[in-house]
Amino acid sequence: MTLDSCRAAMEEAVTRYLRQLPDNTLNEPVRYVMAIGGKRMRPALTLLAAGMYRSDVSEAVKPALALEVFHNFTLLHDDIMDKAPIRRGQPTVHEKWNQNAAILSGDAMLIHAYALMCEAPAHCLSTLLALFNQTALQVCEGQQLDMDYELSDHVDHDQYIGMITLKTSVLLGCALQTGAVIGQASPEDAEHFYQTGVDLGIAFQLMDDYLDAFGDPAKVGKRLGGDIAAGKKTYLLIRTKELCNAAQRQKLDALLQDTNQERRIAGVLALYGELGIQHETEQLVKHYHDLAMDHLHAISLPGEKKQPLIALADQLLVRQY
C-alpha cells in the first residue's frame, strides 16, 4: 500500500458515505463541505498504518472516515469563528447558507464522526473511543489557544508549538495510532505511531509557515508573504519578536502598522533575513522530522513496511509548495 492508494481508497469511501446520508436540510452542508475535497490525508494515514499489519484493511475504513468527518467539522466551525469567506477555493458554509446552518450542520458532523468511530471493531472500540475523545478535546483546546493568542502580545515560541500541536498535530497522531490499534499493534508500537504523527504534524505546520515566506512562489501557487500581509502570528514572526533588538523591534512594529502591503512584506522579510529566521526554522523542521523518524524506527515492523511513511516525511524536507 502507498499513501496515494490509501488516499484514493478514502476518496471512494467518502463518496459512498455521502451517498447514503439521508437527504435533509441538515446534511446538505455536510455533503458540500465533504465533497469539496482536501487531500484525505488523515484517513489515508489510518489505512496506511492498519495496512502495515494486515492486507485486509476494511475494518479501518469507518474509523478512518470518522477522522475525516471530524476534521471537516473543525474546518466548518473554525471558518465561522475566523469569519473566513473561502475554503479550498469555494464559499464557506456560513457564506453559502448562513451561520445557523453552519453551526448545526457542524454539530451533526461531530455526531456523525462519533457514529462512524462506534463502528470500529469490538476488540478495540473503547481504546479508539478514548483516543478520539482525548484528541477531539485537544483540537478544541488548540483552536481556543489560537484565538486567545491572536489577541495576546506575549506568545512565545514554545506556546506556539504547543498550540499547533493541539490544533493540528494530535489528529495526525490519532490517525496513525487508530490504524495501528486496528492492526493490533502492541501498545508501545501504537504509541510510537502516535508520536510519529504528532511530530510530523508539527514539522508540516512549521513548513507551512516557512513556505509562506521562503517558498518558491511559482510552486507555492500564491505570492509570498500572505501571512505577513494578514498579520498572522506565525512561528517566524514570534521568533523575530524574541530575537530582535530594540531598534529592530521598533522597525517591526512600524512595519506591522504599514498599510502598504508590498513595503510591509519586504520589510518583514528583510528582518527575517537579519535574524537568521530561515535557517532556524529549517533546523526546527528537521528536528521534528528526525523525532518522527526516531519513533517510526522504534516500531517493531520490517523496514520496508515503513517506507511510505519515510517517503512522506522526506518529501516534507524538500517540499517547496
Next chain:
Amino acid sequence: MTLDSCRAAMEEAVTRYLRQLPDNTLNEPVRYVMAIGGKRMRPALTLLAAGMYRSDVSEAVKPALALEVFHNFTLLHDDIMDKAPIRRGQPTVHEKWNQNAAILSGDAMLIHAYALMCEAPAHCLSTLLALFNQTALQVCEGQQLDMDYELSDHVDHDQYIGMITLKTSVLLGCALQTGAVIGQASPEDAEHFYQTGVDLGIAFQLMDDYLDAFGDPAKVGKRLGGDIAAGKKTYLLIRTKELCNAAQRQKLDALLQDTNQERRIAGVLALYGELGIQHETEQLVKHYHDLAMDHLHAISLPGEKKQPLIALADQLLVRQY
C-alpha cells in the same frame, strides 16, 4: 428512590463533575452554563429507571451526566441560533462571552458528553452509544426543523408534533432507556421505557404551549400569551390556522400583524376560544399521557416500582405552572 432524590443526586454529581474539569478558557462557559441549573430532569430519569432494577445505581451516574451535558450543549448552541439574550434568568454564553466562545465551548461539551457516555458499563457500552448517536442526531434534526418551520407558512400539526418529538422528546426517551439498559432490562422493556419517555416528552411540550395561553398567570410566574406576543408557532396557533374559516383567518392574520401586544394577545385568545383549542389541546395532552402510561404498564416490573413515573405523569395533567 423518588424523582426528587434522583434530581438531588444528579445535582451533586454535576457539582463534582464541574470541580474536576481543568481550568481553561474553554471550560469557563461550560461551568457557567451547567451551574445555572435547570431541573436535572433527564439524568434524574436515567437514575430513576436504573433504580427500578437495582439498589446501586452508581454505574448510571456517568451516562446520566452525559445526557445532562448534552442537553446543556444543545441549549448553548440553540441560544446562539435563536439569538436569545437570556436563559434561566442569566445572560446566555454568547452574550456574556462572545459567539466564538459559545460555539467552541458547545463543541467541547458535545465531546465531554461522549467521553462521559464512554464510561458506561462494558456490557452495554455499544448499545448505549448507538442509542445516544441516534438521539443526538435526531435532536439536531429537530432544531433544524424548528428553524425551517419558523420560516414556513405551511406547517401542519403532524409536522409540529414530529418536530417537538425530535427536538425535545427523544432525549427523554433516551434518558429512561439508558437507565433501563444499565439495569439490564430486557430489550422489550427498554423499548417501552423509551416510548414512555417520548410520549411524556410530547405531552410536556404540548402542556408548555397550553399553559402559555390557558395557565394560571400567578402560578406560571409570567403573564399569559408570551408565545402569541413573540409570534411563536405553537400547537395552538397551528391548529387555529387549520380550523379557522376564511373570516377567522383574515382576523388572525390581522392580529398577528398587530403591534399592540395587549390587543394581539386578547384577540388570538378569543379565536382560540371560538375554535375550541383549549379543550382539543387538553385532550391531546391526555392522549400522549395515556400512551406513555400504556408503555409504562407494559414493562414487566412490579407496579410499585413504577410509582414515581406515574406520579410524574399525573402531575403533568394537573400542572398549572
